Amino acid sequence: MLKAFARDLRVGTPAARQRAARRAYSLGVAQAAVPAVLVGLVQAAQGGAALPLGSRVAVAVLAAGLAAAAYVLARRSARRADVPAAQAALTAAFQSASVPGVPLLMAGAFVPTWGLVLALLVLAALAHGVVWRSLAGWVRPAGEGQPG
Template identity: 75%
Template sequence: MLEAFARDLRAGTPAARRRAARRAYGLGVALTAGPAALVGLVQALQGRAPLPPGGMVAVALLAAGLAGAAYLLARRSARAPGVPPAQAALTAAFQGASVPGVPLLLAGAFVPTWGLVLALLSVAGLGHVLVWRQLGRWAQAAAGAR
């Protein structure tokens, strides 16, 4: 994967920059999903910790807010003036991995509370779809901002 990633960066074409951004995003999400799964396993082994409904709503809103902030930062990074196009696209892709990553990590932390886990996984899924669809535009915006 890293060899293909390096090859795409050296190519420098818009299509190669999109492929590199998608690979960077995939790597970022994978690096977040691994710890989330481990935290979830530990939480499942420890048993259920009670969480009131208000707490579940607060955690879901926190996850959505943090994911939204990560999205805005990633979008801004794609349009950063004075940054080489490949670097801007990759920075946006890695920051974009936080959009589904934050809800994934929180879902792992609240594994015994399955309703909240499903809500957080839904937020992560929506964040993933949003970022995946924007990666090509961010790579194009990075090239166009020069």
């Protein structure tokens, strides 16, 4: 994966930069998913009490808010005109891995509460879809100003 990533960066075409951005994003999501699974396994082994409904709603809202904030920051990084286009796209791609990563990590932490885990996984899947579609718009040709 890293060889393909480096090759795409060297090519420098918009399509290659988009592939590199998607690879960077995928690597970042994998780095969040692995600890989430490990934490979930530990939580499942320990067992635990389920959260009351109000607490589950608060956790889901917190996860959605943090994911939204991560998306805004990644989008802001992609639009920076004071850095090279490739750097802006890759920075945004790495940062955007937090968008689905936050709900994934929180899902692992709340494993005994399966309804909440399902809600957080659905949130992570939706966040992944939004970021995946956004990555193409965040890659701009070299020398161009802000993406559209």
